[in-house]
Amino acid sequence: MLSIRNFQKSYHNRLVLAIPQADFSPGIHWLKGRNGSGKTTFFRSVAGLLPFEGTLVLDNKYDIRQQPVEYRLRVNYGEAEPLYPQFLSAWELIRWVAATKQSPNQQVDELIDLFGIRDFMKTPVGTYSSGMLKKTSLVLAFLGKPHLILLDEPLITLDHATTRVVIERIRQQRQQGVSFLLSTHQDVDPTELPVDSTWIIQNQTLELLPQPA
Numbered sequence: 001m002l003s004i005r006n007f008q009k010s011y012h013n014r015l016v017l018a019i020p021q022a023d024f025s026p027g028i029h030w031l032k033g034r035n036g037s038g039k040t041t042f043f044r045s046v047a048g049l050l051p052f053e054g055t056l057v058l059d060n061k062y063d064i065r066q067q068p069v070e071y072r073l074r075v076n077y078g079e080a081e082p083l084y085p086q087f088l089s090a091w092e093l094i095r096w097v098a099a100t101k102q103s104p105n106q107q108v109d110e111l112i113d114l115f116g117i118r119d120f121m122k123t124p125v126g127t128y129s130s131g132m133l134k135k136t137s138l139v140l141a142f143l144g145k146p147h148l149i150l151l152d153e154p155l156i157t158l159d160h161a162t163t164r165v166v167i168e169r170i171r172q173q174r175q176q177g178v179s180f181l182l183s184t185h186q187d188v189d190p191t192e193l194p195v196d197s198t199w200i201i202q203n204q205t206l207e208l209l210p211q212p213a
């Protein structure tokens with residue numbers, strides 16, 4: 001599903017991540033790592049938001065450099081702590097992302113109701129609580145017809161009911177062929193959300209962890 005070759009990311013000549021080779025199969029994959037290990041850097045690079053050295057190819061077809069638009073159309077990203085211009089409303093953000101991601105008809109309404117943001121979506125995001133902001137970012141992360149969704153700490157700041165909604169949505173999308181890379185510092189019950197592999201970012205690289213027996 002996602003192939004990584006000779007990946008390197010530095011900030012101001014300080015190497016943060018070097019991944020000679022990694023291959024993610026279709027499925028749900030957890031990414032672990034201590035604070036500052038490089039998870040957000042990795043997600044932002046895979047999402048096409050940060051420059052890096054190396055090659056990323058989605059579905060053996062879409063190279064982030066050679067098919068930049070096709071690749072970005074198929075890779076969505078929900079940030080751990082989303083930041084948006086304070087004066088924009090969720091509705092304005094959603095309309096814009098839905099248009100760029102070519103969302104199917106009805107999807108916008110479906111996601112707005114699923115995450116319960118209709119009541120406040122026309123007020124500026126500057127007035128939102130952290131949970132309201134997180135719900136907005138999750139609606140944005142599911143828009144379009146992604147093949148891969150990157151979710152950085154998708155469950156933080158959410159109430160119990162919304163946590164269930166996120167887990168159920170991930171399961172449902174997985175059944176429809178969407179893959180996920182997720183990071184979390186929380187433990188998630190594998191009976192609720194089956195995981196195909198677990199990876200760790202440490203020592204400036206990404207390693208596959210052995211699956212528990």
Ligand SMILES: Nc1ncnc2c1ncn2[C@@H]1O[C@H](COP(=O)(O)OP(=O)(O)OP(=O)(O)O)[C@@H](O)[C@H]1O
Nearest residue numbers: 011012016033034035036037038039040041042080
């Ligand atoms: N824009 C930047 N400029 C310089 N250094 C940066 C920048 N962004 C991140 N870093 C550094 O890169 C390293 C990895 O940061 P990153 O935010 O990717 O970690 P993380 O694993 O997401 O951390 P956390 O779990 O705390 O969110 C850290 O040492 C951080 O200081």
